[in-house]
Amino acid sequence: MVTWNIATAEPPEDVTSLLHLDVQHPTDLYVIGLQEVNSAPLRFISDMIADDSWSLVFMNTLAPRGFVKVTSVRMQGLLLLVFAKQIHLPFIRNIQTTYTRTGIFGFWGNKGGVSVHFSFYGHMMCFLNCHLAAHMNYALQRVDEFEYILETQEFDIPDTPQVLDHKVVFWFGDLNFRIADHGLHFLRSSINSGRLNLLWNKDQLIMMKKKELFLQEFxxxxxxxxxxYKFDLNSDSYDTSGKKRKPAWTDRILWRIKPKSPPPEDDDEKASTSTDDGQDEYPVLVSQDTYTSDMSYGVSDHKPVIATFSLELRKCFETPLVHISPLGVWSADQDVLLNYTIQEDFMFSTWDWIGLYKVGFKSASNYETFVWVRENDLPEINEVIQISVNKDKIPVLGGQYVLGYYSTNMQSLVGLSTNFQVGSRRATMEGLVPEILNGLSK
Incomplete structure (x- = not known):
């Protein structure tokens, strides 16, 4: 997970360190929350038409490593991106996003929260990226804004209509909490000497957690x-301007496991056995492995904060909703066939489609071509359905591809084929690829 207030800057060319790509540890999900993305009117309109520069740099970096953008949500300068390894895509379902404005009387989206909610192997998860009110004296307002976001954000899922109904919630962003009371000299001397612990008891978020019960669950x-915060640009030096802002841990990442339901009272009207919504049978454990910042990035007056987590969970299901596979050899020289089978009942739609993706694709919309699923009667469970794809839709250059079934209602790919080869004699004849004879290029 990454949170970074980028102060309207353009992305650096290399985000390897930011994403810990140079560290050898297995990663399955990336969740990236940005604040103060450039949202000047002309820029914001262009970003609505095409992906913004930050989304592009993350997609271009992660796609070759097998990560696909699951979804994103943008509200003015707030941007939230979720990436997953391709193997997990069929098990990330019911994706929904929402946002809440809190800045300037709630009409302008310069402050507030954006969130993504989905089911991950059957476990409901929510990621909430916030940018709360600034300045030292607004600690109570920041808490009120967060509480307002929690109360107003709603999802169209019966069991998890609000943020705190989810089994796991990650709350992060530029939360803007400051370090109270201590003077600038004491702050800087404590930081320079590495005695950060001297500042913790005056951190406003830590102080507020002692007073607010709902914050204690995080x-x-x-x-x-x-x-x-706050640094001179392209520097490791704290603010040397005339304002000399006091350093603060404005950028944070917290998490919450849904508390277990209290056991019912043991009386004549209620059962004496405890029910826990399946949490005992399908628990989720979250442990934080690292929590740090990256001082090497200087495009903003904030440094990015990175956390890595291990999620230990029992999968509620391990079978994709749709099984899909190519039939025979696929090439641009002839019409080709594919099979798909609905393996479990779900909200099927005639707007569902099957895309052909080049291995290393960036998102569900990054297909080479697509075909609509059967338009008339709904398929039966385990019915094998065959679809023909016109040869003119098949990429002439060929390569490694994968088929994906996209559910319009679930906003996700609910079935993926194994990787397979697409070839073409036309490409060889037209000189687009070399002809291979006895293992050698001709």
Whole structure:
């Protein structure tokens, strides 16, 4: 997970360090929350037509490594992106996004929260990226804004209509909490000497957690990294301008596991056995492995904060909703066939479609071509349905591809084929690829 207030800057060319791609540990999901993305009117309109520059740099970096953008949500300068390894895509379902404005009387989206909710192997998860009110004296307002976001954000899922109904919630962003009382000299000397612990008891978020019960349900790792605000641009030096803003841990990542339901009272009207919504049978454990900042990036007056988590969970299901596969050899020289089978009942739609994706694709919309699923009567469970694809829709250059069934209602790919080869004699004849004879290019 990454949170970064980018202060309207353009992305750096290399985000390897930011995404910990140079660290050897298995990653399955990336969740990236940005604040203050450039949202000047002309820029915002162009970003609505095409992907913004930050989304592009993350997609271009992660797609070759097998990560696909699951979804994103944007509200003015707030942007939230979720990426997953291709193997997990059929098990990320019921994707929904929403947002809440809190800035300037709630009409302008310069402050507030954007969130993504989905089912991950049957476990309901929510990721909430916030940018809360600034300045030292507004700690109570920040708490009120967060509470307002939690109360107003709603999802069209019966069991999890609001954020706190989810089994796992990650709350992160530029939360703007400051370090109270301490003077600038004491702050800087504590930071320079590495005695960060001297500042924790005056961190406004830590102080507020002691007063607000709903905040106590959120966990956070120790702040063993330097405060991430406010820096001179392209520098490791804290603010040297006339304002000399006091350093603060404005950028944070917290998480919450849904508390277990209290057991019912043991009386004549209620059962004496405890029900826990399946949490005992299908538990989720979250442990934080790292919580740090990356001082190497200087395009903003904030430094990015990165956390890595291990999720230990029992999968509620391990079978994709749709099984899909190519039939025979696929090439641009002839019409080709595919089979798909609905393996479990779900909200099928005649607007569902099957896309042909080049391996390393960036998102569900990044297909080479697509075909609509059967338009008339709904398919039966386990019925094998065959679809023909016109040869003119098949990429002439060929390569490694995968088929994906996209559910319009679930907003996700609910079935993926194994990778397969697409070839073409036409490409060889037209000199687009070399002819291979006895293992050698001719």
């Amino acid at each position: 966990e956070e790792g120790p702040l063993n990294f330097k405060p991430t």
